[in-house]
Each structure stands twice: as structure tokens, then as C-alpha cells.
Amino acid sequence: MVKDTDISLGDLADNALLVLFANGSKLAAMELTRRLGPKVFRHAYYRLQNKSDAEDIAQEAFLRLWKIAPDWKQDQAQVSTWLYRVIDNLCIDRLRARRPSSSLDDLTNDPVDPSPSADQSMLDQSRARALHTALAVLPERQAQAVRLRHLDNLTNLEIAQIMGLTVEAVESLTARGKRALQAQLHGQKTALGYENDTA
Amino acid sequence: MTQHDQNQDAQLDDLFAAARRDAPEPSDVFIQALFDTIPEPNAATSVTVETVSPGWWTGVRQTIGQIFATRNIFADASALTGVIAAGVFGVWIGVNGGDIGGVSLNPFEAQGLDIVDPFSGLDLSYVDGGA
Numbered sequence: 264m265v266k267d268t269d270i271s272l273g274d275l276a277d278n279a280l281l282v283l284f285a286n287g288s289k290l291a292a293m294e295l296t297r298r299l300g301p302k303v304f305r306h307a308y309y310r311l312q313n314k315s316d317a318e319d320i321a322q323e324a325f326l327r328l329w330k331i332a333p334d335w336k337q338d339q340a341q342v343s344t345w346l347y348r349v350i351d352n353l354c355i356d357r358l359r360a361r362r363p364s365s366s367l368d369d370l371t372n373d374p375v376d377p378s379p380s381a382d383q384s385m386l387d388q389s390r391a392r393a394l395h396t397a398l399a400v401l402p403e404r405q406a407q408a409v410r411l412r413h414l415d416n417l418t419n420l421e422i423a424q425i426m427g428l429t430v431e432a433v434e435s436l437t438a439r440g441k442r443a444l445q446a447q448l449h450g451q452k453t454a455l456g457y458e459n460d461t462a
Numbered sequence: 463m464t465q466h467d468q469n470q471d472a473q474l475d476d477l478f479a480a481a482r483r484d485a486p487e488p489s490d491v492f493i494q495a496l497f498d499t500i501p502e503p504n505a506a507t508s509v510t511v512e513t514v515s516p517g518w519w520t521g522v523r524q525t526i527g528q529i530f531a532t533r534n535i536f537a538d539a540s541a542l543t544g545v546i547a548a549g550v551f552g553v554w555i556g557v558n559g560g561d562i563g564g565v566s567l568n569p570f571e572a573q574g575l576d577i578v579d580p581f582s583g584l585d586l587s588y589v590d591g592g593a
Contacts, residue, residue, distance in 0.1 A: 284500075289502070301493075304488045305485050308486065309481070322495060325499045329499065386480070390484075414481055414482060441471075441474060445473075448474070449470075
């Protein structure tokens with residue numbers, strides 16, 4: 264039996280860490296948390312646009328992961344794939360429960376950054392806000408595919424596993440999603456700092 | 463792809479990059495909160511060890527072994543049980559005349575051959591003083 268001390272936990276695959284945790288290794292669970300926690304948090308944040316909500320959702324997802332760990336089938340799914348699915352479902356539930364105005368309130372309550380890079384930060388903020396607003400208008404599956412591909416930086420194969428689609432279907436969804444985003448954002452170029460674009 | 467399309471793609475990529483930069487980094491407090499969700503290992507352990515009841519002979523060996531181990535007579539009492547078993551088996555063969563279930567342990571008898579003593583006459587020679 265493999266023990267924590269025999270090999271470096273950092274070299275093990277996510278699934279192996281989860282199996283180690285199910286066999287009693289808390290260190291394996293901590294390594295898995297360090298590895299996937301930030302990714303899971305960001306994925307929730309891209310969807311919810313609220314740090315506190317994203318943290319809640321990420322914690323809930325990990326609680327569910329520890330709960331199902333004893334029954335985990337190594338050959339069935341990747342841990343990260345499973346977590347992204349759970350996060351997506353939890354975010355949908357959270358968005359349904361939200362009041363329509365709460366999302367906008369969260370966006371306007373961010374403190375102003377006084378650092379020298381504040382201009383760039385404010386520009387990023389306005390561009391990010393425009394992008395998320397445009398994504399929210401897209402059909403759900405298109406928006407999900409675009410987020411996973413271009414914000415979470417996942418491969419088409421990983422996205423296909425998460426969404427239960429073929430790679431070709433994912434490519435089609437992201438292509439249509441990007442075209443729809445470009446159409447939506449076309450009228451906002453000046454506001455987003457692209458006034459010098461000659462195209 | 464036209465220059466216009468390339469510009470549009472580049473601007474969209476720029477927006478994605480801005481959104482990634484704008485996302486907050488997970489704080490140490492949050493990571494610690496995630497660690498706190500990890501249950502204690504005992505609660506998560508699901509591995510069960512199947513126990514197999516020992517056979518009759520294993521039970522006898524263990525019992526004998528325990529007796530000797532308790533008395534500290536031999537270091538490896540379990541091995542001694544093999545010697546005892548062999549001794550008992552030998553005695554039983556002697557009592558039984560080497561006949562196990564109608565099969566003789568004597569290789570000559572087993573093949574239906576009579577045993578002939580080639581020097582039987584010497585016995586009488588000794589008695590008669592070699593005459």
C-alpha cells in the first residue's frame with residue numbers, strides 16, 4: 264500500500280490523491296485542495312461575479328467531494344471534471360436564488376485601488392464586467408463552453424468531459440458563443456478602450 | 463480571415479484576459495477554510511479488511527503454538543507442531559502396520575512381490591557355530 268511518506272504527493276494524479284484520502288490520508292486531501300481549490304474558486308467567481316458566493320460554492324463542492332470519496336471510481340471521471348460539474352450546478356442554484364439586483368450591487372461595491380496600476384485595473388474591471396454581462400445573455404450551454412475554454416483555460420477535451428459532449432460539439436459551441444459575444448460587444452468598443460481600432 | 467475578423471478576435475481575447483486578471487486570487491483564509499472541510503481520516507476511511515476464519519488444522523497449530531509460546535519453552539513453537547505431527551504420524555504407521563486404507567507402504571508388497579532373504583542360511587550357520 265502506498266503511504267504518504269513513500270512518494271511525493273505532488274507527483275500523484277488527482278484521482279490517486281482522492282483514493283489516498285479515502286484510505287485515511289489527510290495530507291493527500293490537503294494536496295488536492297491546494298491544487299484544485301483556486302481553480303474551483305475562480306470558476307465559481309467567473310459565473311457568480313461575487314467573491315463571497317464563489318467561496319461558499321467552492322467549500323460546498325469540496326464537502327461533497329470528501330463525502331463521495333469512499334465510493335470514488337478511479338476509471339469513471341477526473342476529480343477536476345467532477346468538481347467543475349458540481350460547481351456549475353451549485354452556481355445555477357445560487358443564481359436562481361439570487362434577487363435580480365444583487366449581482367449588480369456586488370459589482371459596484373468593489374473598493375477603488377489607489378496603486379499605480381489602478382488605471383489598468385479599472386480598465387480590466389470595466390472590460391470584465393462587459394464580458395460577463397454579454398456572457399449572461401448567451402444561451403447557457405454556449406456561455407458555459409466559452410467560460411471553460413477562455414476563462415478557465417481548459418482544453419476542448421476537458422470541456423467535452425465536463426459537459427458530456429463530443430469535442431466537435433464543444434468547438435461548435437465555443438465558436439458560436441464567440442461570434443455572439445463579438446456581435447454584442449461591437450457597439451461598446453469605445454467604452455472599452457478600443458477607440459483607436461481602425462477595423 | 464479578414465483583418466477585421468482578426469481585430470475582433472484579438473479584442474475578444476483581450477477581454478478574456480482582462481476578466482482573468484480581474485478575478486480575485488483566493489485568499490489564504492479561504493484556502494484554510496477549504497482545509498477545514500476535510501474530515502478526519504477515520505471518518506473518511508472506507509477500506510475494510512476481510513477476516514477469514516482459520517481451518518481446523520490451523521486452529522490446532524495455533525493452540526499448540528500458544529501453549530508453548532506461553533511457557534517460553536521454545537522460540538518457535540509453531541514450527542514444533544510440525545515435528546509433533548510427524549511423530550504422531552510415524553507412531554500411527556507403526557501401529558497400523560504400514561497399511562493405509564489397504565495400500566501397503568512396503569514398495570515390494572505394493573507390487574505383489576514376496577520379500578526373499580538371500581542370506582537366510584547364515585542365521586543357522588551362526589547358531590551352529592559355522593559347521
